[in-house]
Amino acid sequence: MATLRTVADDPVSYALNWKAAHSRPVIGSFPMNFPSEIVHAVGALPVIIQESKTPITEGRSMLAEFYCGYTRSVADQASIGELDVFDGFVVADHCVQLLGAVDAIRYSRPEKPVHFAQFTSAMDDAWTKPRVDGRISDLKTEIETVVRARLTDADLARSIKAFNENRRLLRHFYDLRRSGRARITASEMQLLVKSSMVMDIHEHTAVLLELLDRIVVRDEAPDDLVRLHLSGHFCHAPKPEILDVIEESGGLVVDDDLYTGFRYISTDVPEDGDPLAALSTWYLERNINAPCPTRVTNKVDWDTYLLESLEASRSVGVVVLMAKFCEPHMLYYPELRKALEAHGVQSLLIETEHEGIPIETLRTKMETFVERIRRHPSPLPA
């Protein structure tokens, strides 16, 4: 766990060390739908850029204060040279705030290649997949140019297998937690997923396998804790101290749909057929497996998915973690609230900020929330 914590806490140092050790390029990407396999397959290290813990300084002159913490942090990291280790940047998502942050990189580091492969976010249309196929093809060309290596189908197929194996392992940890037989705290689970976004995937898988050998698995799950689902928080990881307070208040987090959580590992890339086409299939299927409010679709709903998840994990309450100023989440939140209320599921909204939130106030809210559930237990969603 210590290794993973070091990587998750300081991805830039990990990237620097990896680069020195391998003499290969490092490519920075952004949430939430970038296929890292394509970077890995050309021998470079794919790193999903994380929110930095440090206060925002130079970046304040790049983006307005009413941007989410992640995008302001990215602009700040670019401004102070924190991202200089990266040989190029790639983004697939069309979030208006994220594009502002990526433009801040282009402005402050004009010498760095920055490629935007816009994956169509309207998911129901006949022309979506061909369009995404085209963007992945462009992405391949761009990454080949930056890394100065050719991408072969065989290499990409191997990378896909490696990432799938990693995701499967992470999902196994989720299954253990959901069953209640293994005690994996929310902040530990975040560590497992966040480090996988940064580390060489083979190295990460090796660590996961070691951890799996050591994890204590009980015969029975404890029944004295309130089982909770964490929902929301896209792009970046909520601060571990928030997750700890949630569980210190008598809640047991058994599942989540956070991006730095189950959303990230929900879907594998098909291993048969053309590997490039498989990546766009993954993009489309991912939104069906874990519907995302940044995508536009009529076929699936986040609220329905959430209710089904609650049933599967036997969660009786939902803690909604919302990064302040996150518009997709702000737009969808009323629909979630409406669905939860209709099913008698209690929920608590917590807005998070880059600068942090008063922990003791949060503790009081959480304790009240857990107490409320204990007094008025909601029925398990049927």
Place this chain on the structure above:
Amino acid sequence: MTLADQNQDKTNRLKSTRLGGKMTADYWDNIFTAKERGKHVVWYNGAAMNPLFQAAGLEWCHGEAFAARLAAQHLEEPAQAAGAEYGYIGELCSYARTHLGCAVLTQQTISERQTGVVGVVDQQELAAKLPAPDFFVNGYAGCSTGQQWDAMTYRVFDRKLPIFNVSLPMLWGNKPDAGYMRGEEWEEVSTYAEGQLRELVSFLEHQTGRPFDWDLLSESMSYIKRASELRLEAMQLCTLAPTPATYWDWVASIAPINFLPGNQALVDYFAGVKAEIQQRIVDGISGVANERYRVYFDGIMNWNKLGFLTRKFAEYDVAVVAGRYTHESFWQEPQLIDIDNPLRGMAQHYLLCPLNHGLRNLQELLLRRLDEYSIDGIAFHSTRTCRAMTNPQSMLAKSAERERGVKSFFFEGDVADASFYNDELFDSRLEAMLEAIDVQRMKTLA
């Protein structure tokens, strides 16, 4: 600035734009009776797709336009209160918040429910007037929020109504040859967007049960093209100093060019605007008395402060002469429109939304306008809930200073939420910029 200066209205708005106000009011009055007349109604957001709806025989309600109209009339609060009660947080795009609030009210009216927060009178004033949609069309360029907004409106209406999304890729400028209306990227996305418009036409035919009237589309686009040419010719006349008309006159002319029907009245309106400006030049009449500073406005309009800001800038002898919102939008490249085959030119205009460019294109456009209008300073409306418009502002300010020595200031506000505006901050920041311009001028003279 003396007290006497403060009390004196130095603005001289065009008279011809009043006709546009009447045309717009008539348009909405007509929309409000659509259901009584048995018409199909489409709710849409983003790009000016109204010529397609006109040719399909539909009545069209533009979400942003309705939210802007409510804010300009200071009628936005009941809709926003309904939205807040439903769960929309105050930091969400205030256009979306207002329009979704209207959707909530409209839906509640349909199902004969009442919120308990918004009074019956307000509901009648707002929701009952806005006809419920038969289907939705979204064609939002640049701003990801725009697409998600309609995805939520679809859900507010219980996921029952059809919705069509036109996906407009951002003009990011990846390729070395990329730039404003040039390069491989421009051609490629134009084709992609045009293809979707063709699909939209099929969707409209399906929804209306009628064949699409291509001749009517061509006719409508011929009026829009001519109106656009007249608008641009009139704008060009305002490169003169002192300017005969200001940015505020162009703001007043947004509704006609953005969503009124393409017809002879539209052409006559812009012919009238141009004629008045020409006459002003002959008569030596300027848009602002004693023009001393020429300012460019960057940001979406602060609709609830429209008249207030018009007077405020003029009090300081500032002529706001151009802006990103007015000058880089709304059929601003009429040469792209082929009347006989209009879909490609339409698609290209939808892509040219000023929210849909990466920073490089915006830098190119800004520098061009600074030169063209001999700009002294830039007012950046830091539009609180519009991340799409504010995205590049800090970097544009730095570019303008570095490339042209043009000063700027930022002021807070919002498109449809008056609570974000702070008058004291506005005054102090504008004054600071004007002082900096004065100092720069003195140095130049020395």
